[in-house]
Amino acid sequence: MRLLNLDRSSDRLALFRARNPHLAGIERVSAVDGRLADRRRLIEHGIMSPDLNYSDGAVGCAMSHLTQWRDAAQGGEPLTIIEDDAVLCANFEEESARVLAGLPDDWEYVMWGFNFDAPLTFHLGEGLSPCTSAFDQAAMRQDIRNFASRRVSTMAFRLLRGFGTVCYSISPRGAMRLVEFCLPLRPMDTMHPGLAHRIANAGIDNMLARVWPEMAAYVAVPPLALTENDHRVSTIQAAGTPQPPAQKVAFPExxxxxxxxxxxxxxxxxxxxxxxxxxxxxxxxxxxxxxxxxxxxxxxxxxxxxxxxxxxxxxxxxxxxxxxxxxxxxxxxxxxxxxxxxxxxxxxxxxxxxxxxxxxxxxxxxxxxxxxxxxxxxxxxxxxxxxxxxxxxxxxxxxxxxxxxxxxxxxxx
Missing domain, CATH: 3.40.50 (Rossmann fold)
Known part of the structure; x- marks a missing residue:
């Protein structure tokens, strides 16, 4: 298991460890700092198209995950990638291993956690239909601190649409397919069931949502990993992008x-x-x-x-x-x-x-x-x-x- 964490974010690393004391043997790897990325060089090397409108944080996030996919493809072994705002359930290692062992040998991607502020679409199984679910992010956030002490039993469903890269496993073949599809990083928009409009590509997970239906991609429901998905403090989603300040709005009588x-x-x-x-x-x-x-x-x-x-x-x-x-x-x-x-x-x-x-x-x-x-x-x-x-x-x-x-x-x- 690899933990993505910026070198300048030792506080987030400490918080991750405090929230996930049950996890052992996680390898911390340096995430790419999008503020330091040389966009001209990325364009020259075909990593990014000139008209891509990514924030610095989105560039760093994309490059961080692309680096891990390259390692998985070259190393020939599956990898589990975790972002440093994740909270994993008490039996994550045991339950994720059980789910992976039960999947077809050609599995390529398994999403263990997803964003709760957007719909998730997955297929219920043979002879049934796709299912689009909506979530209450505020309710999840209220109890997220206790998630690490809970044991979760989950099921894997074919993944069709969703948002977030907080925690997932990827096979070497899946890694190669994602690299081939995502490069160069480029503008695109994707239709999501449950949304009335197409979503423009503002981050790497927008691109993943486009290709998941063509892959042996799965999602764990219920999730084995949660994220507060707080854009105000995110070093990956929000770095380099001004965020609205916290506001206190007086409530009328x-x-x-x-x-x-x-x-x-x-x-x-x-x-x-x-x-x-x-x-x-x-x-x-x-x-x-x-x-x-x-x-x-x-x-x-x-x-x-x-x-x-x-x-x-x-x-x-x-x-x-x-x-x-x-x-x-x-x-x-x-x-x-x-x-x-x-x-x-x-x-x-x-x-x-x-x-x-x-x-x-x-x-x-x-x-x-x-x-x-x-x-x-x-x-x-x-x-x-x-x-x-x-x-x-x-x-x-x-x-x-x-x-x-x-x-x-x-x-x-």
Whole structure:
């Protein structure tokens, strides 16, 4: 087993060892530092195409894994590769060996852990069908520290789509196939079941997802390895890429939402509170005090739409609260375009003038639209929320906000 760890990240190595005291005989290998990579040389040697838009961290991640695949192919023996944010179950070595022994001799790749903020697609078996699963990353994170003390019994299914390279085993033949497919690293996009749009190649796992259906690739369900998948502290995914700072968003008093309901003439109080990133915490208990529900879900817009649909949230529900100051534009567009809530309350910090998106790999990003611009595009007016300082109120076209003629009387357009 090989552990990928940057030479400058001794703290992450110490944390890995503290979280995985049961693992013995792991060989630490130096990961490639993408900040030091010579992109011109990589292009000249056919490792990377000139139009590849990888962050420094993504380049380092790709080169780290490519190096291990080369070693597996040349050494003629399977390798198990582990990233340094992994937490492995107590019986990982025993259970992974059992699974590998039960696979056909021509197996090429086995995914022992995957990202929980994206769907996973695998085949249930002969005569059955593919299965696409979604996960609750927040719930997994709450208990990840105890995973190393748990024994897990798993099954291997044919892998079709997924994200993450936290922990996997690869055969020499599988390693050769991945090197042949992935070089040169290049732009591409891949359709994932469960997502409404194609995913652009922003990292090596995006490329792997394209080739897994053509390989003897498998995934362990349930997983034998977990990762918090925290982009704020990742040295592989995020290195060289500015990340949103941790933010504390003050939550309005429940009475503020009750007042919003009253002012727009709402009677049934169908409302939803959503946290759509990992940088803020949405206290759903406060939502429940006024009789409505909160969700802690992934950033992906299609997963957001599915979560609302599965919970019976129909178009035109009364009020939406977004518990983050930096809501991803695709998620917001899904909410405004597909579900058409009557009113939306968002932190005012998100309403900024157009500003360039963070530059990546020395390129200038496109302008980021302000909340007012996004809202106007979907037929919503925008104004300060008079019942909650620091928040904006978006109103769907046809709904007005006027001072009531007398207490408790709302005026609708």
């Amino acid at each position: 429940p009475d503020a939402f009750a007042a919003v309901f009253e002012r727009i003439g709402v009677t049934n109080a169908v409302a939803v509170g959503i946290r759509s990133d990992h940088y803020t915490v949405l206290p759903t208990a406060a939502l429940r005090r006024v009789g409505w529900g909160g969700f802690d879900i992934a950033e992906d817009a299609s997963l957001l739409a599915r979560a609302l649909t599965e919970r019976g949230i129909e178009q035109g529900f009364d009020l939406l609260f977004l518990g983050t100051a930096d809501t991803p534009v695709p998620s917001l567009c899904t909410l405004l375009g597909s579900f058409r809530p009557r009113a939306v309350v968002v932190p005012a910090d998100r309403d900024e003038a157009q500003r360039p998106a963070p530059a990546e790999a020395g390129r200038r990003g496109p302008p980021r639209l302000s909340m007012k611009q996004i809202a106007a595009g979907f037929g919503y007016s925008t104004q300060p929320c008079p019942e909650a300082d620091g928040y904006l109120l978006l109103l769907r076209q046809g709904i007005s906000w006027e001072e009531p003629a007398e207490p408790g009387v709302a005026v609708l357009a």
